Amino acid sequence: MRYSLMKPPASYRHLIIASLLVASVLIAGTIGYMFIEQLSFVDALYTTVGMMSTVGNVIHPITPLGRIFTIFVIVFGVGSLLYTFGAGMEFMIEGHFSQAVRRHHMDNKIAALRNHAIICGFGRVGSQIAQDLAAARQTFVVLDENEQNIRACLEAGYLALQGDATSDDLLHKAGIQSAQCVLVATDNDAHNISITLSARHLNKQLHIVARANHNETEAKLKLAGADRVLSPYVIGGHRMANLAFQPIVTDFIDKITKADSIDLAVQEVGLSAHSSLVGKTMEEAQDMLPNGIVVVALKKANGMISGPGLQTCIEAGDTAILVGMPGPLAAFKVKHG
Structure with a gap:
């Protein structure tokens, strides 16, 4: 399966189907004329193209069987060309062509990343991680299944891939072999464990920080290969207690750890x-x-x-x-x- 910036739109799939139809008619017509009319490959291809385009170019008189075959070539050839034209216009009008170009550039940028971070999940926790890394000018790529979250990443100028972060293919596409760390931040503990297992399997030296949404998940994430396990709820509770009894110390720590200080x-x-x-x-x-x-x-x-x-x-x-x-x-x- 091919993962990209976002899942291919319907018009992109229509364009692929149209191209396959045209190629199929072209191949079938060429082979048919070679057997029925005993034409050379070049002559058969020339005749097929002429019939599909309704120009009607023929190398020599066509036999009765060849005429029948030509009818099918014209009908299916013209139909496939018209379908291709419609699919191409749909692709262009909906702006998917420019999106495909941007997706290609995005793929190239991600492939060139080295010592970067991979953020799995772009919810409330993942989006905050991305903001902090961006403020610290650290390179990263976001993985998320939700198309709306991917759009939010693109609007913020982040590198992002849409798909299941538990997939080895997607992790490879995100450059896990050359990554410095993976930040597993989805709100589903089962997904976090699976992502951690996959990431550790693909890169033994990788530093993995995982989110635990329940207390019993912490031990499982460590067994799965996480170097650090954090609970946003536990951290939030500690922070509130520190702000209540040591507000000046907390403010100082915030100051020195803030990326844009x-x-x-x-x-x-x-x-x-x-x-x-x-x-x-x-x-x-x-x-x-x-x-x-x-x-x-x-x-x-x-x-x-x-x-x-x-x-x-x-x-x-x-x-x-x-x-x-x-x-x-x-x-x-x-x-x-």
Whole structure:
């Protein structure tokens, strides 16, 4: 099955059927004239085209059987051409031609994506994820079965594919082999489990964040291969409690994690082997960092170290959690990531 920007409209299917009809009459007519009139392939094709177009070109006198056959060629040939003309006009008038062009461009853009995110589901949760990724200028593609949701994606300027996200074909089309992460955000737990299973099967290294709508689903999603499982209801409850008793702390966290913050931001940077921080202690590393950047945590292979000690040694492959100005943080990530 071929997946695309949106499912092909009826006029597109009519155009395909019309093209098949014309090709069928052309092939049948050519073969028929070759056997009945003993014409060469070129002469038979020339005669068939002439009869279908009502020009009536013939290479030599036609036998009685050939005349009968010609009647059928003319009737079916003219009928198929008229049907093709009508289907073509329908396709053009309804604007599906321009849509097909846009769909082709969209497919090419998605095929060129690397280290992108795949959002499965464009409901209330999925649409918010898309807004945040767009604000952070992260590349992503949205998968959803609902045509109205796909139209909303296109209006917002997002890359999107319509279809069942549990399908391996659709996930391949979304570039799952080269994706950085999959965000499973539908409101159906069964679908979320199935999508997670398919995504993990297709890419063992993929980072998968899945939505759990019920408490008992969390363990199943982790077994299916999800790296992180989140419940929007649990998160909402925690946030309301924090706003009630720690509103200033909550506001600060919101500020540094907001994608378009211009004052302060938080950034995680995986330190590569060529980073100048590798082999240094936290005390030495902090002296090497640009003014305004602070390491608040260090993620090592054996777990997260919050508020790492001054003598903690930084190793290749560690992930540093930094707080600072967006500009210097971005430059740091390019240099050390």
